[in-house]
Amino acid sequence: MSQSPSPARTHVLRVAASALALGLALAACSSGSPEGTEPSASGSSGPVDGGDLVFAIGNDPISLNPSGTGSGNDTLYVTRQLVDSLLWQDPADGSLEPWLATGWSSNDDATEHTFTLRDDVTFSDGTPLTAESVKATFDDIVAAGAKSSAAPSFVGYTGTTVVDEHTVTVAFGTPNAAFPQAVSTVALGVVAASTIAVPFDDRADGAAVVGTGPFVLDHYTKDTETVLEARDDYAWAPEARTDAGAPHVDSVTFQVAPEASVRTGSLTSGQVQVIGGVQPTDIATLEQSGFPLVHRANPGITFGLTFNGASTLGSDPAVREAIGLAIDPTEVRDTALTDGFAVATSVLASTTPGVADVSEHLDSDPAKAAEVLEDAGWEKGADGIYAKDGVRLAPTLVWITNFSPNQTSVELLQAELKAVGIDVTLWSGAVPDFQAKLKSGEFDLVWGNLSRADGDVLRTQYSTAATNYYRIDDPELEGLLQEQLATSDPAARDAVLAEAQERLVSQHWVLPVHELTTYLGLSPDVHGVELGADSRLDQLTTAWLD
Template identity: 55%
Template sequence: MSLPPISRRAVLIGGLSAGALGLAACGAGDAGTGASTGPSGTDAEPTAGGTLRFAVANDPASLTPQGGGSGNDARYVTRQLVDSLLDQDPETGELAPWLAQEWEINEDATEFTFHLREGVTFSDGTPLTAQSIKDNFADVLAQGAQASYAIEHLAGYLDTEVVDEQTAIVRFDVPSAPFLQALTEPIFGPLAASTLALPWEERVSGGVIGTGPFVLDRYTKDTEVVLTRREGYAWPSSLSQNTGEAHLDEVVFQIVPEASVRTGSLSSGQVDVIGGVPPQDQATLEGSGYTIVARGNPGTTFGLTPYNAKPIISDVNVRRALSLALNRTDLRDATLNESYAVSTSPLAATTPGWVDLSEYLEQDVDEAARLLEESGWVPGADGIRERDGERLALVIAWSNNFVANQSALELLQQQAKEVGIEVELWTGDVSERTAKGAAGEFDLTYGNLSRADGDILRTSFAFGDEDPFQVADEDLNALLEEQRGITDVAARNEVLARAQERILEIAFHIPTFELTSVLGTTEDVHGVALGADSRLTSLVDAFLVGGAA
């Protein structure tokens, strides 16, 4: 079955001021974003002092923000040690000043000029300067794959020119409009020269000096990370309520792997905040007077990404039939609740540039059967389809890193079987999964990726020669490259909308439901919030009623 070509309407490049790449969402939040709440407690006057005890599931594994950590739990910690050049408003998706008080972009998004805030220092007392920015980008490149979180955003990086102490010009040899949003994440939080001089292993274990509102006191692996308030801190994000030092004396991140134990620790008063609240505990906690802070994660939704060069799944009819077989509401409801939105696009609805494409994601088993028969797959004796003696059997790789993965995939397995597709589910540790994937043993992989920018589609689905068992779609790749060079928000979102539609047309991603980040806090905790990336923001605004008392 042939697919219609996508349209090639011209897109105009608009204004180039600091607001030109505000990244405001195209309808973000209008169609079922799952839970979305503001900061914990907003009706009390801030009080100084006290220790915030925060239970997370995973040891951070690395305290350097550039890479090597355990995902969100690591970023919860590193966000407190480093600031960012820019911030991103979770309500609008627009960029906001932080360490850079102003910035400009040239017309083709290859040159970015940053004017730094004056008076900012690292916690070792050295000043933040344009040379610091230059040295930090150079360090990411020098660290290579170790700086895995950051380096993917520096493709095409040429150099940084130090104009004066407070002005830096960053240049790329390719259009890089999404670079600005990447600068809002802790992965590019500037590190002091004394940290850059350390071997990677020493940074990972705690040798991180940033400009953030807290400093590291001690890190005991698999037990806790203790941070203390930084004296003299005076440069929070322009989005923060607080304009000076953190209210809290201390933050203790306790490592508590079991979700039920974290919930019990909150209920018994042993901790003040917990991360990763399981769906089954949300209503109980709320009914008992605890506060739930929740936000749908931006980026790609949970779903299946095919290795589209593998023989069976290379057929777009098979990929589309698998998508049409799914009842996504039932997949969500198998373990989750309405805080988790059913997918309406390859992008989650909190992602700037998201569009509602629900019509592509409705269950239609009759159309699924028609597409499979068009490709020559006919029902066998046991109901699984066959063609030329080969069974329509697919292997899906998945990780047990989210509470709903197993139940959702087991139901997906049943739904696929109803249209004659046999699904085998495989899970294992990361190293084994990587090795088997590289050997071509899987047909699809299940998961999601978080980023508050539509460029996540490019890094996920713009396949090249270096991608094993993947074949590029030229139309999709052209759209995803085009959006990199557009600095006008509306024009860029228009191209991203066409890219999202194309991904569903060719089933390069088969979405299921969205991830939601959920925190639970006591009623005495105020100012704990999730940012545009649905990760913990700077705790500079956080306080405990009664403070040190």
């Protein structure tokens, strides 16, 4: 074993510089400031303490349990403020840096990962962070199973051993090369014993959530707001960040405003100081009006269509291929977004470790789509829609409004497919209803994405041994997804990930369309708001108000 964070071992945990350089080049640069940071204020004398920050988000968090299942980015914006992680991933280069852990190491086959903890950290209830805290948190996640969003990171978990008060070893029965990056995520944030004592299902309202983070919950009102108060004694933010002390602001209020136009109006009228989910049509307007933008291309799975491998239509290779040929990703991007959002060249976004360009398998050819269907025995009916064996080619596509341009995108996809003879039914609902739909399998196609700064996101989404929402029956793909997890050498792992991406796209299980770029809009008197390596809101210890 070789001790991290020395370069010899953190190569397992770092993004290849060339991939990151490509991703950064493709990302939108609307303000000319470094990605993920707020443009510098001219004449500013430095951070000012005090004030209350109001941040408008598009969705209710649903669950403030860090390892629970919430509503995506908006949930993570809130929970990131409550809990810290063992490691911090630097958005500049993808490297993993110390946080609650001062050092870490992995054995040669990535079945054991040892973390040495700081000895000066306390939870918000005053109890100290110890190795037992980490063990209890991880065991709790594993016990929760599918209820926890972090469960896929613990595949093969055999237990966490408390070596001493400030050292833990996390062990797996099979290699888990992605685990060190996983511990930098919110879902694996460490919680106190008092939180573990409360049943997992009873933690959603946040009252039981006790973390070591820089903020604590004041109150949560469903569909209205979540109010957090700053901890005066917080002093252990990652040293690699610009500010390791207590928050400058006194409080943060996350207000729920589902309509993007309402969020933008609230910002320009001074009712809020930060907004998430800036719609593409507002980007130029805000910038030209003097409202700074924080932006970063999201790593992880691009926006696109994924088939349900267990549905009649989703399991049909000809149908999958035809739908892929019938859609035009560039037209979707140009209609629904701006050129700040890259057209996808893979199922993984350009800022993701292990990304590979598989665009040679991404063709747009409606005429060929018709040929593929007809060669497979599909015939057009009098209504212009293909049918076979009495079944109309009318797939159900499910989606949610967690990103404002989604409706434009799916409606355009619907029109493109209708022009070929495929009659898509669109279904949308609230996040809990959408999640229930995925679990039940009552769909043929899903429109969506998932941000994570590691190529293992492919396994957590598409492996039959993980969430298995997509029920993809492809042994070759499954083997690749498991192989990359067992490969500790970064170059070899990237090669396996490249094969997995090619398999997903060439077999038309996933039809990538466009990347996501996160945009936050700021009032001119707000500074220090940053996006992390996952392109989600980092901790607001650095934020301050004029």
